[in-house]
Amino acid sequence: xxxxxxxxxxxxxxxxxxxxxxxxxxxxxxxxxxxxxxxxxxxxxxxxxxxxxxxxxxxxxxxxxxxxxxxxxxxxxxxxxxxxxxxxxxxxxxxxxxxxxxxxxxxxxxxxxxxxxxxxxxxxxxxxxxxxxxxxxxxxxxxxxxxxxxxxxxxxxxxxxxxxxxxxxxxxxxxxxxxxxxxxxxxxxxxxxxxxxxxxxxxxxxxxxxxxxxxxxxxxxxxxxxxxxxxxxxxxxxxxxxxxx
Ligand code: SF4
Numbered sequence: 001x002x003x004x005x006x007x008x009x010x011x012x013x014x015x016x017x018x019x020x021x022x023x024x025x026x027x028x029x030x031x032x033x034x035x036x037x038x039x040x041x042x043x044x045x046x047x048x049x050x051x052x053x054x055x056x057x058x059x060x061x062x063x064x065x066x067x068x069x070x071x072x073x074x075x076x077x078x079x080x081x082x083x084x085x086x087x088x089x090x091x092x093x094x095x096x097x098x099x100x101x102x103x104x105x106x107x108x109x110x111x112x113x114x115x116x117x118x119x120x121x122x123x124x125x126x127x128x129x130x131x132x133x134x135x136x137x138x139x140x141x142x143x144x145x146x147x148x149x150x151x152x153x154x155x156x157x158x159x160x161x162x163x164x165x166x167x168x169x170x171x172x173x174x175x176x177x178x179x180x181x182x183x184x185x186x187x188x189x190x191x192x193x194x195x196x197x198x199x200x201x202x203x204x205x206x207x208x209x210x211x212x213x214x215x216x217x218x219x220x221x222x223x224x225x226x227x228x229x230x231x232x233x234x235x236x237x238x239x240x241x242x243x244x245x
Contacts, residue, residue: 007063010060010061010062014067015244017075018245026231029081031074034047035091037050037086037087037092038051038091044192068101075106099123112130117144117147124152126157127157128161129161129183130163136163160180161187162186164190187220191236204236206236209236
């Protein structure tokens, strides 16, 4: 076994096949590899079980071969696009996993807030950068964000995805999109009823989310922001806060 394959990755959960519920790949069948740990702590994080260190005992250091065996089992050995999510998957050593999967003809899409740049971003097939707006309580380091784009280079398909809760978030999204006019922009109404980490089936306020979706569509159309795409979190509409779907 090569040294790279001996790398261990901190995994919170692996599940699927299901559909990608958000952004550029919405509706696409996928297997999720959710890594544990995040350098952010957003006020409305909907995956706290993969962020909060109280749940660290549920994160397992897994070898690339063990992760890969599970992905292949879940996908029935048929190549698909693997979604690398978190937490912040960028803080994990994922290059050997990408190499292993590409050998078998799989593709990889990774979503990150853009706070940590890695040279292996260039090996991804899709990189979704999701900077966090003011309602998250986090501050964007735009130089780190720019480094992520530079590291990715030309190969991966790139997209900007921004969660919106209020007017300040909307203005932030407009400014972010203006900084990177060549990136396709996906706007997503925030879920103000995210699951507490110990209760993955907590009730979700779909009516409230749909109200915010309509508000967001009005904002975009009134502003003539015709490059933006407004999408819901499809998995939340279908399954609420349920985990592993
Ligand atoms: S960056 Fe994502 S995973 Fe990390 S705390 Fe924020 S919403 Fe949660």
